[in-house]
Amino acid sequence: MDLLKKIKNNWIKKFSYPFIIAGPCSAENEKQIINITKKLNKSYVEVLRAGIWKPRTKPGMFEGNGEEGLKWLVKAKKLYNILLATEVANKEHIKLALKYNIDILWIGARSTCNPFTIQEISDSLKNSNKIILIKNPLNLDIDLWKGAIERLIRNNIKNIGIIHRGFTIYKNYKYRNQPCWLEVLKLKEKYPNIPIICDPSHISGNSKYIYEISKKAINYGYDGLMIEIHDNPKEALSDAQQQITPKKLTEILSKILLNKPIIKKYLNYLDIYRTNINEIDENILHLLKNRFLSSYEIGKIKNKYKIDILQKNIMLKQKENYKNISKKLNLNERLIQKIFDKIQKESIKMQLKS
Numbered sequence: 001m002d003l004l005k006k007i008k009n010n011w012i013k014k015f016s017y018p019f020i021i022a023g024p025c026s027a028e029n030e031k032q033i034i035n036i037t038k039k040l041n042k043s044y045v046e047v048l049r050a051g052i053w054k055p056r057t058k059p060g061m062f063e064g065n066g067e068e069g070l071k072w073l074v075k076a077k078k079l080y081n082i083l084l085a086t087e088v089a090n091k092e093h094i095k096l097a098l099k100y101n102i103d104i105l106w107i108g109a110r111s112t113c114n115p116f117t118i119q120e121i122s123d124s125l126k127n128s129n130k131i132i133l134i135k136n137p138l139n140l141d142i143d144l145w146k147g148a149i150e151r152l153i154r155n156n157i158k159n160i161g162i163i164h165r166g167f168t169i170y171k172n173y174k175y176r177n178q179p180c181w182l183e184v185l186k187l188k189e190k191y192p193n194i195p196i197i198c199d200p201s202h203i204s205g206n207s208k209y210i211y212e213i214s215k216k217a218i219n220y221g222y223d224g225l226m227i228e229i230h231d232n233p234k235e236a237l238s239d240a241q242q243q244i245t246p247k248k249l250t251e252i253l254s255k256i257l258l259n260k261p262i263i264k265k266y267l268n269y270l271d272i273y274r275t276n277i278n279e280i281d282e283n284i285l286h287l288l289k290n291r292f293l294s295s296y297e298i299g300k301i302k303n304k305y306k307i308d309i310l311q312k313n314i315m316l317k318q319k320e321n322y323k324n325i326s327k328k329l330n331l332n333e334r335l336i337q338k339i340f341d342k343i344q345k346e347s348i349k350m351q352l353k354s
């Protein structure tokens with residue numbers, strides 16, 4: 001029996017559609033939290049988010065304010081009657097988050113990657129009625145994500161949701177984390193009772209893309225959004241590039257919600273496959289750029305050591321290799337040959353230019 005099919009989630013119905021969580025990446029100080037909460041447009045935003053323990057890539061960076069930060073959140077809740085959400089990554093975090101009665105806990109992308117961490121979190125929350133949101137793992141491994149959901153369900157944690165925050169794939173170009181709309185929508189279709197939220201801030205890594213990603217998510221039928229905001233984004237102690245002001249958030253949300261999305265399955269899929277093709281094409285262009293840059297570097301080395309630019313045997317070997325791969329992938333071999341003839345010619349031009 002597929003355990004995930006047993007989920008009968010009603011928690012999202014208690015919120016408005018779309019369900020909006022907003023707040024700073026990190027709770028930096030009391031003034032910042034109170035200021036942001038005050039400026040939040042309560043007609044859209046029902047939950048204030050703020051990181052208390054920050055998983056940073058390198059040591060020595062700002063790692064959050066811990067328990068002190070929880071006190072600021074509680075104060076903001078009392079003053080402005082808003083629900084609270086924060087990230088937990090171990091049993092100590094959970095103990096403190098429960099002590100301060102944080103309403104929603106989320107599990108970060110780095111934690112979802114690690115089954116030991118997920119098990120520890122799940123065991124600490126056994127039989128809990130809290131709303132727990134699980135971000136996708138950093139790597140595009142949907143089973144790992146499903147495994148995390150299942151570890152929670154096995155401990156009778158029923159109020160679960162998932163957050164799509166993009167994936168680390170082979171070199172991310174436009175966005176900080178590549179959204180994988182198709183894979184995530186397939187997961188949603190298989191488990192329609194698990195609410196799904198999009199985190200455009202961590203997908204984009206850049207405030208200028210928040211609108212386009214949020215709009216896409218709502219059009220694809222997501223239940224809500226989690227967006228990072230800051231009263232002075234440039235000065236933020238973490239994720240400064242991707243945070244927007246509360247005012248900008250209101251602008252974005254009102255623009256998105258002005259035209260209520262028409263949710264039709266076939267339309268979504270048509271659109272989502274088109275998006276997929278556009279994203280693949282953009283990746284091909286970036287890869288080509290990288291290929292030509294490498295050719296340019298090869299040209300410099302050849303010049304330095306007086307090696308002939310044209311090395312026919314190497315080019316023939318490459319062609320033979322691509323032909324074999326095309327055969328295996330069931331691609332049109334003649335087409336691929338034509339494409340690579342042109343690419344190789346351009347690469348030689350790049351080498352000659354260097």
Ligand code: PEP
Nearest residue numbers: 025051108109110165202
């Ligand atoms: C965050 O929400 O601030 C965060 C650290 O997110 P993620 O786990 O998606 O990187």
Ligand code: MN
Nearest residue numbers: 025228238239
């Ligand atoms: Mn962040």
